[in-house]
Amino acid sequence: MSTKTVIPDSHSLFQHPEQTLAADPLIRIRGVKKAFGSNQVLRGFDLDLYPNENVVIVGKSGSGKSVLIKCLVRLVEVDEGQVEVLGYTIPSLDQEELDQIRADVGFLFQGSALYDSMTVRENLQFPLRRHSQRMRGQDEDHLIQEALENVGLAHAIDLMPAELSGGMKRRIALARTLILQPKVILYDEPTSGLDPITANEIIQLILTIQRNFQTAALIITHDMDCARVISNRMVILQDGINYAEGTYTELSASKDPKVKAFFKEVQNR
Amino acid sequence: MATIPTGLKNYFDQTGEISLFAWRFMREAFRRPFEFREFLRQCYIIGYNSLFLVITTGFIMGLVLTLQIRPTMIEFGAVSYMPQLVGIAIVREIGPVVTALICAGKIGSSMGAELGSMKVTEQIDAMEVSGTNPFKYLVVTRIWACILMLPLLVIAADAIGLWGSFLVETTKGEVSVRLYFNRVFATLQFGDLIPATLKTFFFGLAIGVVGCYKGYHSKKGTEGVGRAANSAVVVASLLLFVIDFLAVLVADIFFEI
Numbered sequence: 185m186s187t188k189t190v191i192p193d194s195h196s197l198f199q200h201p202e203q204t205l206a207a208d209p210l211i212r213i214r215g216v217k218k219a220f221g222s223n224q225v226l227r228g229f230d231l232d233l234y235p236n237e238n239v240v241i242v243g244k245s246g247s248g249k250s251v252l253i254k255c256l257v258r259l260v261e262v263d264e265g266q267v268e269v270l271g272y273t274i275p276s277l278d279q280e281e282l283d284q285i286r287a288d289v290g291f292l293f294q295g296s297a298l299y300d301s302m303t304v305r306e307n308l309q310f311p312l313r314r315h316s317q318r319m320r321g322q323d324e325d326h327l328i329q330e331a332l333e334n335v336g337l338a339h340a341i342d343l344m345p346a347e348l349s350g351g352m353k354r355r356i357a358l359a360r361t362l363i364l365q366p367k368v369i370l371y372d373e374p375t376s377g378l379d380p381i382t383a384n385e386i387i388q389l390i391l392t393i394q395r396n397f398q399t400a401a402l403i404i405t406h407d408m409d410c411a412r413v414i415s416n417r418m419v420i421l422q423d424g425i426n427y428a429e430g431t432y433t434e435l436s437a438s439k440d441p442k443v444k445a446f447f448k449e450v451q452n453r
Numbered sequence: 454m455a456t457i458p459t460g461l462k463n464y465f466d467q468t469g470e471i472s473l474f475a476w477r478f479m480r481e482a483f484r485r486p487f488e489f490r491e492f493l494r495q496c497y498i499i500g501y502n503s504l505f506l507v508i509t510t511g512f513i514m515g516l517v518l519t520l521q522i523r524p525t526m527i528e529f530g531a532v533s534y535m536p537q538l539v540g541i542a543i544v545r546e547i548g549p550v551v552t553a554l555i556c557a558g559k560i561g562s563s564m565g566a567e568l569g570s571m572k573v574t575e576q577i578d579a580m581e582v583s584g585t586n587p588f589k590y591l592v593v594t595r596i597w598a599c600i601l602m603l604p605l606l607v608i609a610a611d612a613i614g615l616w617g618s619f620l621v622e623t624t625k626g627e628v629s630v631r632l633y634f635n636r637v638f639a640t641l642q643f644g645d646l647i648p649a650t651l652k653t654f655f656f657g658l659a660i661g662v663v664g665c666y667k668g669y670h671s672k673k674g675t676e677g678v679g680r681a682a683n684s685a686v687v688v689a690s691l692l693l694f695v696i697d698f699l700a701v702l703v704a705d706i707f708f709e710i
């Protein structure tokens with residue numbers, strides 16, 4: 185890909201000395217391609233995610249960000265390219281193995297995706313019921329209680345999703361994502377549809393989670409404030425490839441016309 | 454010019470896709486794990502929520518049918534055959550078809566809308582990454598519940614329809630309950646009951662498959678959900694008539710009515 189402008193990453197390496205090039209990446213994507221009919225969405229995307237790192241992916245609406253992270257848990261099958269998560273090659277796993285890996289990868293969906301017909305308690309029970317061996321020796325009620333306390337909503341346990349505000353829904357969804365204690369978390373627009381104050385609370389929550397549980401995260405967002413606060417590294421997804429990479433400061437100072445145009449467009453919104 | 458009109462092409466595409474969906478259900482229907490709790494919950498929702506509607510329509514159907522046919526029968530001097538005639542009409546044809554149509558409207562649309570909104574809000578994806586097969590959890594349970602509840606609803610509608618018919622007979626012709634129902638059951642034979650009941654299982658299957666298919670493959674956006682609910686009703690109703698025709702044809706061969 186000759187159009188790829190990889191901006192030197194030394195600055196971010198300096199900020200995170202523990203993240204050496206020798207460490208094995210938790211997620212490794214190489215040359216991923218995906219088309220829906222004639223709509224070629226991903227055209228050879230590369231990405232590595234290292235332990236303890238928050239990588240933010242930004243890109244225009246419809247550029248394929250959600251498709252990309254869905255490829256990581258095989259909600260979408262890639263056409264071509266390598267997808268490795270926690271050392272496993274995702275496209276070649278059988279169902280049993282895939283379910284095990286999926287438990288290690290938390291996924292926060294764009295619109296929270298709480299199950300409408302279930303209470304908050306049942307929503308959190310749902311992932312547990314399939315992975316009871318994994319949580320061996322731990323009391324289910326205790327795990328649910330703990331997960332809700334982590335997001336500050338222990339009192340909402342018997343409510344239905346329809347009774348929750350948008351921000352509360354997002355927190356419950358986060359609790360449901362965390363309950364299996366994943367090693368990597370994929371956030372699909374964690375702050376979309378929230379007011380700035382609630383969005384900021386969610387961002388702080390994500391940072392706290394990363395500190396307390398030592399997880400790595402891939403975060404998709406439209407929200408540049410969110411990207412600035414949360415990211416150790418940013419990737420711009422454009423034209424189906426990782427068009428540019430670097431820290432927020434590096435990218436915002438970039439001379440590349442497309443990167444400049446992107447920042448300008450986002451700020452004007 | 455080998456172009457097929459788009460309308461016709463869509464029709465064949467749909468038929469193929471719904472058949473594949475039904476085939477997938479058949480393959481997974483008997484395979485473990487079986488989501489028993491969800492199945493019971495769906496039975497309750499499908500059975501209980503439609504019961505009132507089905508009973509009301511059944512009752513009115515019996516009343517109206519009797520009121521309409523009676524004058525003609527009097528003209529022919531055959532009014533004493535009313536219980537036989539109405540009994541056969543209700544049990545063999547009108548009860549199952551009217552009940553199934555009501556259910557296609559009520560159950561088919563709510564399945565289309567519910568699964569459709571679960572699809573567009575990514576709840577189905579969320580289930581899948583939680584290690585649960587959403588097809589088993591959502592679709593197989595719903596279709597099974599439909600298959601088992603529809604015959605029960607039809608029996609309820611038949612019973613109440615006959616009762617409605619009896620009320621007309623007894624006020625106009627002073628027939629006793631005993632005489633009326635003796636006559637009804639004297640004419641109804643296995644050859645009437647078996648095919649009539651068997652076809653209701655297929656009606657249930659059709660409503661479940663179409664409702665779930667439409668929801669499960671709903672397009673993005675609220676408009677997509679609305680369309681899923683709407684076309685679930687249209688396609689299911691159409692399919693009911695096709696199944697009914699086939700059932701009558703087959704019964705005609707095997708039971709020599």
Ligand SMILES: Nc1ncnc2c1ncn2[C@@H]1O[C@H](COP(=O)(O)OP(=O)(O)OP(=O)(O)O)[C@@H](O)[C@H]1O
Nearest residue numbers: 220223225243244245246247248249250251252294
């Ligand atoms: N299941 C699908 N079938 C067909 N096309 C799809 C499917 N999923 C996504 N697409 C297409 O892929 C493209 C990228 O979609 P995607 O949802 O990844 O965008 P996005 O970058 O997440 O946008 P947004 O910021 O609006 O969420 C879109 O053009 C979309 O129409």
Ligand SMILES: [Mg+2]
Nearest residue numbers: 249250294372
């Ligand atoms: Mg998206």
